[in-house]
Amino acid sequence: xxxxxxxxQPLMRDTTGAAHxxxxxxxxxxxxxxxxxxxxxxxxxxxxxxxxxxxxxxSILRNSHVDMIFCDIQLPGMTGPExxxxxxxDKAMRPFMVLMSTHQTAxxxxxxxxxxxxxxxPKPFSDADIINxxxxxxxxxxxxxxxxxxxxxxxxxxMTRILGRSQFHIDLTEADSxxxxxxxxxxxxxxxxxxxxxxxxxxxxxxAGKLLQxxxxxxxxxxxxxxxxxxxxxxxxxxxFAFLKKPFTPNxxxxxxxxxxxxxRPSIALPTHAIFSNEDAVRAKHGGGAxxxxxxxx
Numbered sequence: 001x002x003x004x005x006x007x008x009q010p011l012m013r014d015t016t017g018a019a020h021x022x023x024x025x026x027x028x029x030x031x032x033x034x035x036x037x038x039x040x041x042x043x044x045x046x047x048x049x050x051x052x053x054x055x056x057x058x059s060i061l062r063n064s065h066v067d068m069i070f071c072d073i074q075l076p077g078m079t080g081p082e083x084x085x086x087x088x089x090d091k092a093m094r095p096f097m098v099l100m101s102t103h104q105t106a107x108x109x110x111x112x113x114x115x116x117x118x119x120x121x122p123k124p125f126s127d128a129d130i131i132n133x134x135x136x137x138x139x140x141x142x143x144x145x146x147x148x149x150x151x152x153x154x155x156x157x158x159m160t161r162i163l164g165r166s167q168f169h170i171d172l173t174e175a176d177s178x179x180x181x182x183x184x185x186x187x188x189x190x191x192x193x194x195x196x197x198x199x200x201x202x203x204x205x206x207x208a209g210k211l212l213q214x215x216x217x218x219x220x221x222x223x224x225x226x227x228x229x230x231x232x233x234x235x236x237x238x239x240x241f242a243f244l245k246k247p248f249t250p251n252x253x254x255x256x257x258x259x260x261x262x263x264x265r266p267s268i269a270l271p272t273h274a275i276f277s278n279e280d281a282v283r284a285k286h287g288g289g290a291x292x293x294x295x296x297x298x
Contacts, residue, residue, distance in 0.1 A: 019045035021065060025057040025080060026072040026100065031123065035070050038130035054078030061087035066095050068137055070121075070130075073101040073108065081115045088116070096137045100125070109268040118167065119266040132264055139261050144168045145189065149181040149207060150196040150223075155246070159194065159223075165250040168257050178202025178210075185214050192260055194244070197224035197231055209238040219260040221274075223248070236277050243275040 024035045032050050051057040054075045071080040088094045097117040104122040112120045150156045175181035197204035208220045219241040235243045242256050255272035258265045
């Protein structure tokens with residue numbers, strides 16, 4: 001891929017549009033070079049900016065727009081997390097952030113969660129680790145069309161708040177019955193459908209089955225305040241992708257959406273109570289997990 005100098009920073013160009021700005025922060029030239037090399041292997045528009053201290057990174061973040069950050073934890077002077085916290089504080093809009101460190105401890109991952117980063121990469125990392133992170137950035141940046149089906153307005157209001165805290169950019173449509181969900185799906189394809197199990201009229205299983213007939217590519221997630229084995233098996237029988245017990249959390253939503261889009265879940269993500277139907281994929285990607293048809297936690 002051709003690299004064109006721009007303000008002493010290489011611009012990796014393609015013909016698809018504006019460049020995303022990537023900031024690499026590490027005091028070791030070899031690490032910055034490893035990230036850059038991985039990025040150069042992608043056919044992407046990426047403006048790569050480098051910093052070797054937390055203070056320099058903070059100055060860049062305060063004075064220019066950045067889309068993605070790969071930042072070491074231990075830096076001379078100000079640490080990476082300190083720079084990120086000072087740059088963004090409690091701001092809702094943040095760049096896609098990845099922390100890097102040679103230390104692979106629970107404490108390091110907890111730092112990442114508190115700062116609000118997407119992922120933690122232990123050093124040494126591979127090109128594939130960087131490419132996986134960029135793939136996640138791409139999907140999280142896209143709109144995810146979600147249909148929420150529940151006859152309870154109160155439940156929909158609560159779940160709307162939870163979905164709004166997802167890492168994904170969700171465009172949400174609500175339906176208060178199976179019939180209204182089917183009518184909505186006639187005019188718009190959905191990526192993921194969260195459907196209550198127990199509803200008057202068309203129940204969740206019937207509704208999900210009809211929605212899958214209309215759009216086989218949709219991922220169906222059945223939800224309920226109960227988690228009985230017969231319900232989980234019913235969900236599996238109609239081809240549901242996952243089962244979620246109410247109340248669920250934004251972390252559960254993110255786990256479901258990562259698997260729905262075949263993305264590896266971040267290593268710093270908390271465990272999820274979602275039950276999945278794709279046993280082989282879940283175990284291959286995450287080293288274990290609960291499966292539709294078994295009661296457990298993924």
